[in-house]
Amino acid sequence: MAELTSFSFSAGDSLLHRLDARFKIIFIIFLTLVSLNVYFRGLGFLTFILLGAVFYARLPFDSGLKELRYFLILLFLIFLARVLSTHGVPIIDLKYFSVSMEGIYSGILVCWRLALIVILGFAFISTTPPSAIKAAVQWFLKPVPFIPEKKVAIMMGLILRFVPVILDQARETAEAQKARAVENRKNPVYRLTKFGFPLINRTFQRADDLVVAMEARAFTENRRDPELIAHKQDWMALIAVGCLCVSVLLLSS
Amino acid sequence: MKNSNQLRMIVFASLLAALMAAGAYLAIPIGPVPIVLQNMFVFLAGLLLGSRWGLASVGVYLLTGACGLPVFAGGLGGIGRIVGPTGGYLIGYLPAVFIVGYISGKSTTRIGRDVLAMICGTIVLYACGVTWLKTLTGMTWSKTLIVGMYPFLVGDALKIAAAAVIARALRPIIGKGLRQ
Structure with a gap:
């Protein structure tokens, strides 16, 4: 990873x-x-x-x-x-x-x-530890109106999990590009799109799988809060x- | 199902925020200045998720960084980065993503509108970033613009073009997931 x-x-x-x-x-x-x-x-x-x-x-x-x-x-x-x-x-x-x-x-x-x-x-x-930071942020956001603190905490956790996945995927995509000699292309927009599109498309597919997995495990926001x-x-x-x-x-x- | 849609948006918004974090490290070497992909992902968040969820995505990204988790460029998070010299660009992502999402709206085909939205977003972004950089360093306006804006404009134009193409190709895929 x-x-x-x-x-x-x-x-x-x-x-x-x-x-x-x-x-x-x-x-x-x-x-x-x-x-x-x-x-x-x-x-x-x-x-x-x-x-x-x-x-x-x-x-x-x-x-x-x-x-x-x-x-x-x-x-x-x-x-x-x-x-x-x-x-x-x-x-x-x-x-x-x-x-x-x-x-x-x-x-x-x-x-x-x-x-x-x-x-x-x-x-x-x-x-x-990151989990303690997440719990503390959730605690601080609780009295703030219009901000769903549980969703924010879930999103923070997901971001930290996604980053290594994305970096792996980016390295893979860059190697695939090299194998196809994309770096010899002069057009920078072509290179940006050929790098950005597969990266985002594949990570979105993984995210989609994750949604299905979370739903299959009966995910709900009403979990017990971490104790502080x-x-x-x-x-x-x-x-x-x-x-x-x-x-x-x-x-x- | 509303509930399922919402979970999907939460996961997608987190994914784009994670792409912003990773985007600080992903660079494509073109010419003398490598093109860093972070603000391309900010624009894509506005285009793909719309103004509301785009704002949520950037907001949570900044909050995560401000709490000290390592998601900003250079690895070191913390409130110091938002107070620091490049903090204006980070804060500027918030209005920028909202404007990009708002102007592009729910359009699926009009690429010109997307480009216009991203140009407006870029203007807002630099207005925040350059003003803060000037306040902190005390340079004159012309010097601040030379350091904090002109070198990046060519890269930004390329990124806007690429983001428009990517968004057009991706919208059907993501939209299909959302309509189910």
């Missing part, structure tokens, strides 16, 4: 792994909002605590870095764009562009915030994160 990415849940028994997924989502939202509103001192403090948590939970940080390298390139481009487009007192003045202290300052600030948010996401995915229990440590963590947010905000104001 084709894998989308090596970057995913890794089993463990640290505090981060044991926390309730619902609480972890709340923490991420809090910390993201805080990190968008603080400056260097606050960001440094948050990064210190976050990296401490990542190393404490023994997350696979090196494989995480490997996945992050494209993101780092993107960050560097944003940094350059910020540096070159912000006006201020120039330090280096070349003929066409100048580099100012203000530009470097705002570039580092934006990149640091984005990197922090991505590390938050990394810590969340690698400590939470908040323990004492979850509430303790909530208080701790709340204190952290307030203190970081006070520190940087």
Whole structure:
């Protein structure tokens, strides 16, 4: 089976792994909002605590870095764009562009915030199994009107199951095309359609089989919801994160 | 049977959302810039499923990514991607798919209407994406357009043409499943 990415849940028994997924989502939202509103001192403090948590939970940080390298390139481009487009007192003045202290300052600030948010996401995915994330999303959507939370949860589960099937099918289709020397064709629309049509047609047929299989097994939406229990440590963590947010905000104001 | 139809739409909408996720990794090497298939699948979701289910498909895809499951390009999901520089394009998929589905309507044969729908969708998509990219990076409008729009336009035209052909060929097959 084709894998989308090596970057995913890794089993463990640290505090981060044991926390309730619902609480972890709340923490991420809090910390993201805080990190968008603080400056260097606050960001440094948050990064210190976050990296401490990542190393404490023994997350696979090196494989995480490997996945992050494209993101780092993107960050560097944003940094350059910020540096070159912000006006201020120039330090280096070349003929066409100048580099100012203000530009470097705002570039580092934006990149640091984005990197922090991505590390938050990394810590969340690698400590939470997909089924727990699905259950937490279902729980959060329950009070929202007009959104059928059970259907959404079913669809999320189906997406994760379909992706490896599609990637397998795509590899097969690409090999079949190579065998027929389609890559020698100059017309790009011809190549796109000859790749897209069999891929979608076959995956749709598989999906159709799946519908029949689900109906044959008397599929119904009214299943028992996954159980989510908040323990004492979850509430303790909530208080701790709340204190952290307030203190970081006070520190940087 | 209404119930059976609904289950079929749920599965098809999930399938197209999964195609969007996989589409970020499927590229056809043509010319210097490889053509990434993700937005072709977004357009196909609008054309094949209609505005309502297309919107559901994209919405669940974004939600899955925002929760941190690895469905966005580059493998790394999380709310950071939606807040990040390319997030405007992701959010832009929502209005884009709705407009594509709405304009193309229930037409089965009119290919011109499909193409018009997808052109409108592309305009909405870039309006969201480029505005967000400009806000985040602080570049001027002309620079943002050079980085975030012009290089992709040729590829988009090819994808619209291909999506129109694929949708016309696929509609009878999917429609047959739905009418049963």
